[in-house]
Structures are given as structure tokens and as C-alpha cells.
Amino acid sequence: MSAQASSSQSSGFGSSGALSHVFMQYPPLRCKIPGARNVFYDDGTKQLIVPTSDQVFCWKTTPFNPNVTPSSDLIGEGPILSIRYSLNLKLLAVQRSPHEVQIQNRESGDTFTQKCRSESERILGFFWTDSPTCDIVFVKTSGLELFLCSSGIRSLQLAETKKLNVSWYVYTHESRLVLLASGMQCKSLTGYQISSVGIVRLPRFDMAMAKSEANRKPVLAAEDIYIITVYGRIYCLQLDKIAMQLHCYRFYRDAVIQQGSFPVYSNKIAVSVVDNVLLVHQVDAKVVIIYDIFADSQGPVSAPLPLLVRGFPRSNAAASQLMGQNVEGLEGKDSNHGEIVIYGDEWVFLVPDLICDIANGVLWKIHLDLEAISSSSSEVQAILEFLQRRKLEANKAKLLCLAMTRTIILERRPVPMVARAIDVLVNSFSLSIKTGKHQAGSKVERSSTTSGSSVDGAIGKSISQVETFEKSPIQESGSGMHDKSIVKSSSFTSDSEDNVSFAENRGKSKNVDLSSSEQNGGNLVGTDLSVSEAQPSVVRPKDPGPGSTPLRIDEQQESLITSAAISPDDLCCFVFASVEEEMAGDASYLVAIIVEFLRSANLERLKVPSNIYVLMIQLLARNENYAELGLFITTKIIEPSKEVAMQLLASGRQNFQTKKLSLDMLRELALHHDYVLLLVQDGYYLEALRYARKTEVNTVQPSLFLEAAYASNDSHHLAAVLRFFSDFIPGFKSTTEHQTYGRCLAEMNTVVTA
């Protein structure tokens, strides 16, 4: 399956001629069932649900696989207003009317119905939760009703109610946040976050709305409100059609703060989030604008460009071979449609990154084209920061970062600019190391070098990344409550052999936290309302039985590649070493860049591999900057190591001072054997002997000393060396060396006397 996916992918890349930053990958998931009445998306379990008259078909959307086989459940006939699986997939809840919800046990087939007590209230909707105090929440016109649902009992137990007049509501499972609208204009909103940590009530707040005329007050509609989750933070976007603005609110535990607005160029918009990047679809204009609301800047990442389908076979021949069996039946139909209509009227945008084309019965997943985004901007620093934050295609982002860095160096961009780019990469890696991802980082490197980036893997990995990211708020605040929840979540996972990965995640999230807190200024830091740690429960539905275990393991391995962070080793290997060959003529420029890199790494207390120092020495020696090289060594900018000493020795053949630096370094590193050996080679055999005696080096062969002394033609010295070995090496007198050089000494003496 993966092979198919990747091959179709590559063909898609080949055929995409038009420019776009956001695309949908062909083939889509086909969910057309004859006799289907409607399409539902259950974001709690991330399943697409298509009911027919007496049964429901249900496709898993994570990991996104166009060829996934739908599962099906038989349900009784009747109208379906809304349908959701419980988070453990054991129960299925169907809202049959504004007054009743039917709950069915999927194993036993038992059903029971929960009805409103009074006729005056209506059920607006419902959702399953992972809260310890309730399992399912009904949103009624009179407020929230929270129920416990214990197996075996054929009814729901009311746990709690929240009284409130509700006009409409918005909920996403991702954020665990339900927003309840009330008031004449429906612009007064109350929020509850119902997660495994418990229930958090947000302060009531009003949305800002521009008035069109003096007397007419606009009414806020549910379609104009979007809850989005990026970087583990929750925002609410509100479309103000009169002002043509998309207002952005950020949720904190005790406050809701408006954080600016995005301009809107279309009467109809839609919002998606891919890999923590906000996509605002300007539906009428048929373009997408990309925002990365990590930073303070409200500016778009790049220019608006259309959403495209990639990999769509113009001639169906190639594609049909690639398609899986279960789609075959639908294939012909699809080809009749010919062109895929982008932003069709029947498009439904699902949280966070799916598009359901109800008319054609297909589900698309939205992808970012990192390559296109990165090549569309000249602000290298900003783009690198953007890429470094990408988790979905971390590997690709990383390769792009490396390529960009290489390019700006090869283009001889001004040193300060390259320095800023390197700063971004180093800081990003430092952040990832602080959060315990560095091992993962090294693995990334290996995988990136060996295998190309396969989208399939990237998707799988990205999902797990998203989750780990979302989990981050868990660690955010060290309150007792949170601690408890951590324990809980890990116990959840412990039965699915998941402990290790969780430990990692935990470490990581701390830092995410840190970064987010930096941005929101003091008093709000601790109280940041985050996607609760309930998130682990999202994992749960994915491993319902032992059968899915292997998949999980795969995912876990993939999930190691969670960050685009580039280690100093990677930078040295894939940037400095590789550009060095191409810019042999301009060593001083490259040295300047490396100095900036070292400075940056030093500020982050990162260790750099010694081969970068070796490279530096080579560069400086090539330009005969020996004085500078000496300065670099004495100030320890080039940190001492044996490799460095050996390179100094090699470069020191043309410059005796450099050679001395190498000797000094060997001595300071206590590499006595090498030091003694070099002293002898340089003719300082007496000094070498003295040093060898002091440091108890006896691994250097006596013959080297004797040979050196003999070569100096000084009989006194030769005698002294002979005497040294006779005294200090037991049994030396009986060796052939002793005899040989004893004879030499005698000859020398006779020559002298003669």
C-alpha cells in the first residue's frame, strides 16, 4: 500500500505544473455509497461516516489512506441528525430527532434511547469526551448536560448540568472546547473545555461585530466561528462579513484575548489547519492564504495562491493501475466527472485538514508544499523559522533548510544575513535538545541521508507528531491537577507498550510551553488554556485491539522524526563540508560563516563536531593565515582535540609555529604517547626521554630514540640514550638494539679519538 501511495505521489509531483503552496493529493478517499443519505465526520474518532437506510459505513481518516476499507455497522432505520462513535469505539450514538439520541453497543447490538425530559428544550448536538466526570455531553437549548455511560446500564446517568440559553454551539474534539452562543445577536459566547483534566469554564465574552447600518444588528452564525488548534494553543476565528475581517481570539484559562485580525477577500471563507499552519480559504476568490500564527506577525507566510490537485491523471490509464481494488468500482464514475472542481459548492471543510466533496463522495486531505513556500520568499530567516516549526514533513523541512543554508552561502550573501539564518537553525536545535528530542534528531539525520522523503511515512509521522505536540500542554503547568492527569494518561498508554514514547513527549512539551509563554507576556503564562492532556485518549481509538499493534510500533519509529531540527553535525556535514568543495577560492568568507556558527552554537552551549575545526584549520592554512590560526587555537575558538592536533600537524608542515601549536595541544590533552613520538621525530629526543620518563610513557620504541641520537652524530647523546634505556627498561641490554647501537657508539668514539 505504501508503495502505491508513494508512487502515485511522485507522479503527482511530476505533473503539477501550476504554482500553489497548498494542494490536495490525488487520489482522494472515495466514500460514495449507493443510497447514502448524508456524510458525517466524527472528529472525536476521526472517522468519516456515511449512513444508508439501515447501516453506516465508516472510514478511518488517520492515517490518511485513500484505499482504506470502510467498516460498517447495522443501525435501525430512522432519521439521522448526527452520529458519533464513542472514543473507545464501543458505542455508537445517533441523534434521531431534536429530542432523542439513540446509543447502540456495537458488540452486543443493544440499543437504548435518551430523550429530553421537557418538550421545550431541544438537543442541538452531542459529543463524546474523555473527561473523568462524564462520557458524553449533550448540548441543549437549555445548556449542557453531562452524562456518564457505564456499560451494562441501559441508560445514561446525568452527572452534571450547566444551565444556559444556547442558540447554537461549536465544538472541536481537538480542542475539547465547546463554545455556546447566546443573546440576541448570538455574539455572546461561553466556553467549556471538557477534557481528561476536568472541566474548565471560560469567562463569557462578546465577539466584536461591525454594524452595517445604524439600526440593523448583525447576528452571528455558527458558520462564522472556527475553533482552531495550532502549536497546542487554542484560538477562535470569527468572520466579520461586514468588516471583511477574520478576528482572531486566543483562549487562556481565565481570559480571552483578541489578537488581531486577518483581512478577508471573499464572502465565503473556510479555515483549515495543516501542521499548525493556518490556511484561510478565500472560497470566492479561489485562493488560499497561509498564516503561521506562532510569531507575533500577522502577515501571511506567502502570497495567495490557488489550491490545486496534484497527481490527477489526465489520461486515466496510469492512475487506474495504481488504484486499489476497493476503489475500482468508483473509478469509472470519477473519470466521467473529468476535471475536479475546486471549491465546489458541496465542499465541506473538516477539522483540521480535510475537505469532503459531498457531491462526488470524495475526501481530500490538504497538504502544504513546503518546497514551494520556501522558494517563494526571499526572507531566508523567516522561512527557515517557518520550516523549523514544521512537524508533519519534518524530514523534508529539514532537507529544505539545509539546502537553503547551502544556497545562501554559495551565493555569498552578506555574513550577517547568513549568521541570522544559522542562528535560527542552531536555536531551533537547541530547543529540541532541551526538550529531549535530540536523540530523535540524530535519527532524523540518518534517515534523511539514507532514504528520500516518502510522503506516506511523513503523513504517519506527522500525525503522531501532531499528537505529541498537542500533548505538550500537559506539562505546561506543574499544578497538582496536571500531574495527576499525566499519571492517568501514561497509565492509559502503558498497556499499549507506549511508555517510552510518552516519556519523550513529556520532555518535549515542556519546551513548547516555554515558547508559547514567551509570547504571551507575563500574567497569562501559567493560565494558558491548552488542548488538554486528554489528548492521549485520541490515541486510544487507534489501538483498540492487539491486531493493530504492529501499526503502532511503526508509527512510533516514525514518530522519532518529529522535528526539523538540524544538529551541528548535520550542519557541518551537509552545509559547511559540502559548500567547502564548491567555494575553494573564498576560504575567508567560509571561515567567517563558521565563526558565526560557532558563536551561535556556543551561546546555546551546543557541542560542535571536531571536523568543523579541522575544516577551519584547512581553510586558514590554505590562505596562509597562520597568525590568525594561532589566535583561534590559543583562544580556544578551535577547541582542542586529537583530530585538531593532527590537522595542525599536517598544516604545520609549511609553518613551524603551527606545528608547535599542535605539539602543545597534544601535551595539554595528555596524549603523551603522540607527544613523545613527535618530539623524537623533530629531533628533540632528549626532551622526549625526559618527558616520557615523567609521564611514564613506555610505548615508544627505543630504536626511534637511538636512531635520532645516532643521526645527530653526538656520541654523548647516544651514550646517554643508551644508558637511559639500560637503566629503565629491564632486559634492554640483551636486545639487538643495545648491541647495534653499542657498536655504533664504540665506532663513533674511535673516530673521535682517531
Next chain:
Amino acid sequence: MGMSAASSVSEAMKLCIFDLRRGQHEGQELDKILYFFPADLPFPTQLSVIGLSEGLITFTRIFSPEDPCEVIEAEKHSHVFYEAERDIWMVMVVEKSDSEAIWRTSALRSVLKEVHSLFVMFHGSIRALLDREPSGGLSRTHLYYFIMDYLSDFLSGKKLHLPNFRDSLKERGMVQMLTIGREAALEVQSLVRVLKSCAGCTQSYSLIMFQDLLVSTTLSPDDLINLFTYTVMRLTPNALSAGASSWSYLRKGSTTSNASGSLLTSSNLVLDPYYSSRDTSPVGVRSYQVVRPLQHEKWSKGKDGFLVSDIWGTEVGSLSPSSPTILFKQTEERMYLCAFQHRSLTIILFIPVTSVHNGEQGLSVVKQQILENASPKIFKVEEKLSRGWDGENAYHVSGYRYLLVDGDRCISRASPPGKVTTLAKDSLVAMSKLREEVDLEKSRAKCDGSDCEKDQEICIRAKNGAWVISRLTRGKELYMVLEKANETLLYASEAVEKFSDRYCSGVFSL
């Protein structure tokens, strides 16, 4: 006033420069004299000094053509010889009159070396000047002003204070460095790269000093020593604030405000006779425009932080002073010298004259670049270095009075002068004698032509019981006086070992 000052010091020291290729005919002897101090000495006396020197050079060349005469030790005088350029000799005659007049020859010779080397940096070689104007007027004028300005640095009161035994823990012609941590070093290097990019040409060089200490440079060692010396003499904050307490390793209290010019007599009086003695005197002395780079109180810090001086005159057609230029030793390339100062940090950029278009205009572009791009880094570096700076006694090691010399890299470090003055005279005299011995030994080794640098160690017990020690190993030298370690040789030797391990990363440990 100049006259009288000059004659009062005339007894103690004579300094002459003469050219063996000139004045070889009877009656033209004066022509060979390029410089004589004291200038007001009667010509017969001048000629007799030079005659003796010339005779000795000629005589000793018979035995040692390459390295003729180094020194004459007479009963009352020492004559120190230095062949500055081929056939151009500098001879210094010092008296052995009083108890302070205990000299070390190579210390005196290094004065000659220094002044010549600085002269060449600013004016080019003497031979080149002579070739340019064979009458010698140009050379004489330049030498006169230059050396007079130079010697005024040695003037304390009315006496010339030449390096004697009290300076035996100093080494002229060396660079003193600031020791900095890796982080600071990286910041500095980052700044160096930015400076290079500001200069806008690949053949530019930089010199960064903190107080009177070198922080970083891209200069070759030869040029470095000259420029370091000049910077410490005239450009660092200490040098600029003349009269304020200065603690330079090179010379202390030398830049007193009234020192400048007191050695100078009216130039016509001094220089005219050389010409009147000649048949053809094509140009008068006054017509030479002389640049006097060593003149005191000529440098000042401008509002923008750049150091300015009118020493080099003013640009034609403008009021702003022209930028100073110097000559590099190895490449003989003329470079602009562009100095910037921020508090204790002095930054000098050297840019080839040929690579700057439009002269001053081009330079002002570079200056603008520095202000715009490098100044944040400059401030940062200055702050960092200031924070890590322990003051003038930073390199004092209690109990030790030392001098460390790294001959290969031309770097030295010594106990601060204030600490050295606490030593007894006996100790210092003994050290001076010991160094004389070591100098002799070194020059002998050089004569032998062996490229092997032998280790050497000498420990002497001075009259006052102090240990006076020297240790040489592979191009590095350590001189040390231990006054309070008056027990055994073993004790002294261990003290050296400890010092070596602690402060010299074990270079001198055996």
C-alpha cells in the same frame, strides 16, 4: 629651550645613523651622517664617533662578513651597533657613569630596531629615501623629526631614560595580549569578520585592542609589532589622555604633556650645516614637508568615535585632515589607517590605498559602514571585555615577578610594572646579567646554525638571596625573580614548575 635640553642629555647618550656608501671621499665625511644625537654636538666629535664605529665595522667584517660588530664595551661607554639596512648603521653610545647605568645590550639594540622599524612603516626605508633624493636632505629631515619625537618618549624630566637593568623584566618589540574566554573570543572574531566586510575589500586587515592589550588581529607578525607599538604609543585611550596615569607595559609615564618637542631644536640650525658643507645644495631644508607621525598630542577622538589627526596634512581643496597611511613590511603596500575608539576598545582597520576609490571619499564610506554595521558588535565586545577585565594588575601572580616571552609569536607577558618596582636593585641587576648571558647563548646557538632550539635552565642566587631564574624551551622563555623563596634550589625549581603548570599550560614543566 630645546637647545638647552638637548645639551643637558648629551653626556649620557649619543645616537647616530650613517651610511657607509656615502662620504667616502676626503672632505665629504659629513655626507655620511644621516642623523646625530645630540644634534648640537660639534662635527669633529660627531665624526670621531662615526669614524670609530666605521673602523670597527670594517675591521670585524674581515672575520664575520655577515654579522660584523655588535657591541664595544669600553671602560666608560658601551657602543651598541645595529645594521638597520644594508650599509646603514645605527650606533648608540651610552655612558657607564652612575649606578643606574647598567645596560643590557640587546635591550638597547631593540630600541634602535624599534625606531627604525617604525620609521620604515611610515616613511619607507632610508635607502629608498636616499635613492629618491641623493642629496640626503629628505632623509635627514625625516629622520631628525622622527627620532626626536621618538626619543621624547624616553624623556623623564630632563633625562633620557633608556632601558636599563630596571627594565630587565620587560621585552621590547613584543605584543601583550588580553586573555579572553572562548565566548568573548567568538564575539571578537565575529566583529573581525564584520569589519572586513565593512572595508569592502579582501585585502584589508584589522587590529583590535583593549586598553593597551591586543585582543585580535589579522596582521602578519612583522606589521603587528610596529602597529601595536604605535597604537600603544599614540592611539589607545591611555595614550590619548596624555598626562593621565598610564600603565602601559611598554613605557610608563612617558607621555607627559611637556615632553613633546623639548628635544627639538630649530630644524634649520641643526640641519643646515650638512648642506653648507656640500658644494651643491639643490633644495633648502625648509621646503620639505615633513610628516611627523610620532608627534605628541596630535591625535584626538572625533565625535563619531574615529580618531583624527592633522599629522598627514589636509586634503587638497578641503579642510578635513587627510587620512594617515602606513607601509606594510612584507608586501610594501601602502595602507590607510582608520582607527575607531569606543571606551577602552580601539579598533584599527587597514585598507590598501589602491583599493579605495576617490581617496577620502571612499574612506568615509567605509567609516559609515562601520558605524552602521559594526557598532552594535563593537559595543557588545567592549562591554564583554570590560566586564572580564581585572585592571592593570590582572596578570600579577603574587610571589612571582616574571617575564614570559613567546619568541615565535612575538608575544610577551610580564608582571605589572608597579609590582616589578618592588624588587630590590640586586635582584634586578642579577636578572639583567642573567638575561645578558641568555642573550649571548641564544646568539651563539644562532651562529651555530642549528635549527634545534635547545632547552635551557639557569638558576642564580643573587647577592640578596633572591632566586633569579631563566627557563627556555623551544622558542619560549620564562624569566623569574623569586625574592621570598629563599630556601633551597629545589624550592625555587618547584615554584617555577607550579607557575608553568598553572599559567603556561605546562610549557616549562620538565
